[in-house]
Amino acid sequence: MHNPHDPSAAKDQAQPAQPFDRRSGGPVERLIFNHRALIVIVCILLTALFGARATRLEVNANFLNMIPQSHPFVRNYLDNAASLRALGNSLRISVENTHGSIYDADYLRTLQKINDKVFLMRGVDRAYMKSLWTPSVRWTEITEDGFRGGPVMPEAYDGSAKSLGELRRNVARAGVGGSVVANDERSSVVFVPLLDKDPATGAPLNYRELSHDLEKQIRSLETPDVKIHIVGFAKLAGDLIDGLDGVLIYFGVSALIAALALYAYTRCLRSTGLVVLCSAAAVIWQLGIVQWLGFSIDPYSILVPFLVFAIGVSHGAQKMNGITRDVARGVHRYAAARNTFRRLFLAGLTALLADVVGFAVLMIIDVPVIRNLALAASIGVGVLIFTNLVLLPVLLSYTGVSRSAVRRARLSADPHAKRGFVVRSYQAFDRFSTRRWAIGAMVGALLLFIGGLAISTHLQVGDLDSGAPELKANSRYNRDNAFINQHYNLSSDVFAVIVKTPAGGVESFPTLTEMDRLEAKLRETEGVRGTVSAAGVVRQYTAGNFEGSPKWLTVNRDPFVSGDAFSNVVVAMPELTNADRTVAPLLVFLSDHKAETLTRVVRVVNDFAAVHDTPERHFLLAAGSAGIDAATNIVVEQANREMLLLVYASVAILCFITFRTWRAVVVALIPLMLTSVLCEALMVLLGIGVKVATLPVIALGVGIGVDYALYLLSVQLARQRAGATLREAYRDALMFTGKVVMLVGFTLAGGVVTWVWSPIKFQADMGILLTFMFLWNMVGALVLIPALSYFLLRPKAERLRGGSGSEPAEATQNTVSATSAARLRAAAPAARQAS
Structure with missing residues (x-):
């Protein structure tokens, strides 16, 4: 037995080269290790090339990328977008007088400055902009x-008392209370529709720049007497992009925690540095390739670089651990690198391909931002095959590991050495390969599955909170949103029904009557604050044409009467119909955009359309921010289960190709299924819905979990084929890859748990879910794989002789097979040629 303090193994790493059979190993191994220098040079050049590309990568968001563009709701909106200019991407800027009403000369002077500055901003659709200072906001009086x-x-x-009094009368006559002017008349709104592209450059609207312009030019006009509230997708996207600086800090902290944990485990600075370096290189490659393909990073795909780094650390730690173990046995660093490559390359390749498939399956979701995320993540994980499965072992074959790492590896393999808490903990998991413990584990897993499944049935799709759920409830944006919803009848959550007719059909009596009926039904629907349509405004103007008599407050059958009233609607509120009078939106203002609210509104409109649609008149869903949210919810709900089924099917196929037995596939998949169910139950308990931001996390749970199973099972099955009992085989798997599984699980969980304090709520939610999945996938793999193996993977001879795997630990503590040990020792003197 080696002396733990003897540095001979470390010295062996630097001994002069000895003859080595370069033809040994498989073709992939020979291709890599017989051309080590070329591999390193190529990877360095590619890292420099992609690094230069990555510096040009832009961070931005796109309104159209956030919506499911082939969904019928969205197709209806896009087909009629030219007639619905005020219902796309827009901002609402509420200017509040904190010490008086809007009828104040100083307040109106500030409002005018804001109106003029916004009017000149890039990307503003000026023709449809509205405020007290725009001529499109008009009053009408009957004389x-x-x-x-x-x-x-x-x-x-001119700011005089007389003109202020006239303004007050005009506001009352215009009926803009609750829309342009707040109900309490202490604030008013500047409505700012936006274009998708900057008309000056043709480039997509830059939300970071627009948000900064709003802060510098508009928010800077705040005084103790005037407060400004800004809401809308563009401002939300800008706030999220600005918050990415904080996100990068949290990612940096997570990477630092991973590096420190690896160093604490190995006490080897060089190998820890190489693992971190190769994982960081994968991130650089991924960002460079994404930029090369013409994509940008948005607030939702900013998670991808960390995921690539985390997965890289997981696989890199396994390679480092394998090489360290062999060097501690006296094997030369070059032979140790090749032996580790042989043992773990297939398992690592399968695990990374499973991750690639897990992300690629997200491509089925018809939301461009998710598809871009899936593509970026698939590229990043695919890159890890080169940086962490190929480059890292090659680099370690040059550098080896430190003496302290060798001493720690020998100590952990010494059956007589004093055990630390962590070592005793992971060695205790081999008990689950015995009958009593296996049955207990299966019963516990079954109870957890049943309980989690019962809770997960309450999982909802979409946002479960009002305001912007991407941000914390006390964020400036959500406080602004709450102010507008509290003081105005017309909220920022607009759901629009598109009424489509032949030319001139919108102003016909049947169409206006049906619109009026739908309005009445919607006003009775829970969650609806108010409605606006051409039919309702026609009522007002019809009465006005007849001296304001309430008897005429109706849609008149006479085409001359209704046509005259409709002409006034076109002048006063042009957003309520297009020039051909073929399209008219029916605007529904909601109290929030929660999933249940949107579902109720969609149901009411669909039921109405099923009865009242004709070949000449159609009530189409949907436009407006809430209408787009409803379409997104439907797409996400349909894709969620389909996505999970495809992920599991793909992972099962990859596992079967690797293990060649359905029993091992079942052993690998059951812990993942339990994790998926418990994750959905946790989302219910935390009030997190299934939406664009959480779907990638659900897919990730399967990908990361299968990594753990593949590394454990690959060693366990190899030892069982060599004749070891199940308990012996699993204990070897724990000693080789299992302790690194535990290390990686705790390391990654410790990194992402810091995200809980992020100001961006969806990142905080992701931090909670990822922490749970990293830990539970680790525990599930360490506990359920031996328990399931007891029932499914015990050798036939062991089952026949009734072996329970309960032999004393002393007899089987050091269970590296004699054949394997002899092969490693034989490789040592022959491995030194390539040093």
Whole structure:
């Protein structure tokens, strides 16, 4: 037995080269290790090339990328987008007088400055912009001579008491209370529709720059007397992009925790540095390739680089551990690298391919932002095959490991050495390969599965909170959103029904009547705060044409009467129909955009359309921010189960190719299924819905979990084929790859748990879910794999003789087979040629 303090093994790493059979090993191994220098040079050049590309990568968001573009709701919106200019991407800027009403000269002067500055910003659809200072906000009055009207802001406004009084009368006559002007008349709104592209450059609208412009030019006008509230997708996207700086800090902390944990485990600076270096190189390659393909990083795909790094650390730690173990037995570093490559390359390749498949399956979800994320993640994980399965063993074959790492490896393999808490902990898991412990583990897993399944049935799709769930409830954006919803009848959550007719059909009596009926049904629906449509406004103008008589507050059958009223609608509110009068939106203002609210509104409209649609008139869903949310929820709900089924089917096929037995596939998959069920139950308990931000995390749980199973089972099955009992085989797997599984599980969980304090809520939610999955996948693999193996993977001879695997630990503590040990020792003197 070796002396733990004897540095001979470490010295062996640097001994002069000895003859080595370069033809040994498989063709892939020979291709890599017989051309080590070329592999290193090529990887360095590629890292430099992709690193240069990565510096050009832009961070931005795109409104159209957030929506399922082939869904019928969205197709209806996009087909009629030119007639629905005010219902796409927009901002609402509420300007509040904190010490008075809007009828104040200083307040109106500030409002005018805001209006003018916003009007000149890039990407603003100026023709549809609205505020008290835009001529499109008009008042109408009925007189003996007919209608009389004009802009709400008096043409001769000069800030005097007289002009302020006139403005007050115009606001009352225009009926803009609750929309442009707050119900309490202490604030007013500047409505700002946005274009998808900058008309000056043709480039997509830059939300970071727009958000910064809003802060510098608009928010900077705040005073103790004037407070500004800004909501809308563009501002939300800008806040998220700005928050990415904080996200990168959390990612840096996570990477630092991973590096420190690896060093604490190995006490080897060089090997720890190489694992971190190769994982970071994979991130650089991934970012460079993404930029080369013409993509940008958005707030939702910013998670991908960390996932690539985390998966790289997981696989790199296994390679480092394998090489360290062999060197501790006296094997030369070059032979140790090749032996570790032979033992773990197939398992690592299968695990990474399973990760690639897990992310690639997300491509079935018809939301461009998820597809971009899936592509970026698949590229990143695919790159790890080269950086962590190929480059890392090659580099370690040059550098080897430190003496302290060798001493720690020998100590952990010494059956008589004093055990630390961690070592005793992972060695205790081999008890689950015995009958009593295996039955207990299976019963516990079954109870957890039943309980988790019962809770997960309450899992909801979509947002479960009001405001922007991507941000914390106390964020500036959500406080602004709450203010607008509290003080205005027309909320920022707009659901639009598209009424489609032949030319001129919108102003016909049947169409206006049906619109009016649908409005009445929607106003009775829970969660609806108010509605606006051409039919409702026509009622008002019809009464106005007849001296304001309430008897005429209706949609008139006479086409001359209704046509005259409709002409006034076109002038006063052009957003309620297009020039051909073929499209008219029915606007529904919701109290929130929670999944249950959207579901109720969709159901009401669909039921109405099923009865009242005709060949000439259709009630189409949907436009507006809430309409897009409803379509996204439907797509996510349909794709969620389909995605999981495809992920599991793909992982099962890869596992079967690797293990060549269905029993091992079942052993690998059952812990993953339990994790998926428990993760959904946790989402229910935490109030997290299934949505664009959480779908990738659910797929990730399967990918990371199968890594653990593949590494454990590959060693266990190899030892069983060599004649070891199940308990012996599993104990060897624990000593070789199992302790690294535990290390990686705790390391990654410790890194992502710091995300809980992130100001971006969806990152905090991801931190909680990822922490749970990293830990539970680790525990599930370490406990359930031996328990399931007891029932499915015990050799026939062991079952026939009734072996329970309960032999004393002293007899089987050091269970490396004599054949394997002899082969490693024989490789040592012959391995030194390539040093």
